[in-house]
Amino acid sequence: MNFKTFIFFIFTACSVSLQAQHCGYDMLQIIGMFPHAEDSQEIIHGLKITLVDENGQTVLLPQEPYVDEMNKFPRKLTSFVAWRNQTVDPDIRHKKRNIKRRFFGFVDNHYIMIASFWKKEVFIKVEDVDNEHNGGNFETKIVAVPREYMLGLCGYRVPSSLHQKAYKVFNIALSKIQKETINTNKQTGDYNFDGLEDYRISTQKTPYTQWDYYLYDSRSNSYVKDNFLSSMYYATFDWVHTAFSGTRSFSESNLSRTNAQYDFFEGTFRVVSKRTCVQKSENSERSDCSFYKLKDGTLVFDKFVQGAE
Incomplete structure (x- = not known):
């Protein structure tokens, strides 16, 4: 074994040993x-x-x-x-x-x-x-x-x-702490994560609670209704980790409806998944649905389900 071969062998052995020890x-x-x-x-x-x-x-x-x-x-x-x-x-x-x-x-x-x-x-x-x-x-x-x-x-x-x-x-x-009076129709919180207190008022209880959101505008010193958040349902806020989850549903035509799932990422609300279903006809219960999901920061097509009920 010549000197160069010996050095290469020692270097390789040390590298393998270091990699094996690394966690x-x-x-x-x-x-x-x-x-x-x-x-x-x-x-x-x-x-x-x-x-x-x-x-x-x-x-x-x-x-x-x-x-x-x-x-x-x-x-x-x-x-x-x-x-x-x-x-x-x-x-x-x-x-x-x-x-x-x-x-x-x-x-x-x-x-x-x-x-x-x-x-x-x-x-x-x-x-x-x-x-x-x-x-x-x-x-x-x-x-x-x-x-x-x-x-x-x-x-x-x-x-x-x-x-x-x-x-x-x-x-x-x-265990839950019993409060004497809790106004379940109005709640306060920082709903757009800007450090200012906003409020929301419930407008619907069933089948899920729907809220109208009023965000504080420091320039006008008033609360302004936010139509984007007000269109959400199943909205969940996590102020410890600045996290949000909510769903928004809207119709693109008489036969087409989209459900979009949102979260809060790097200071903005974004869509993380979406489902668009097209009804075969006005009287039909059958719909064909396209599903999309977020990948590498872009919403991409995931799958197509034909004949979804």
């Missing part, structure tokens, strides 16, 4: 949380879940290193708030390096925290920050998270059956 999420664990009402098994939206100590004081941690552009995010101590697993565009988001934008296929839509929790007592504080919008005013609760709910992510790159089997979600049961 996608070195020293990190994930905690998945499923908060629900005591009398329900549906996840509660609009909660703020913060990492605290046993006395309820906020714990400061270095900002996570796994970001898309590391140079833009210097490491600094900050409070650590759980976020929701990103279920939108999972085929794109499972490749994201930024852990708060990445989709973890084994987690569902739970609240999650990812950090280095080894050999630490972990306490979390659960707060209802949107009051009646999520179906009730829920108690504030501090709970300890047992070690068995902390799953190591070392080696996780793509959805894995190993993590699927090992993952255990931490259930948190919350």
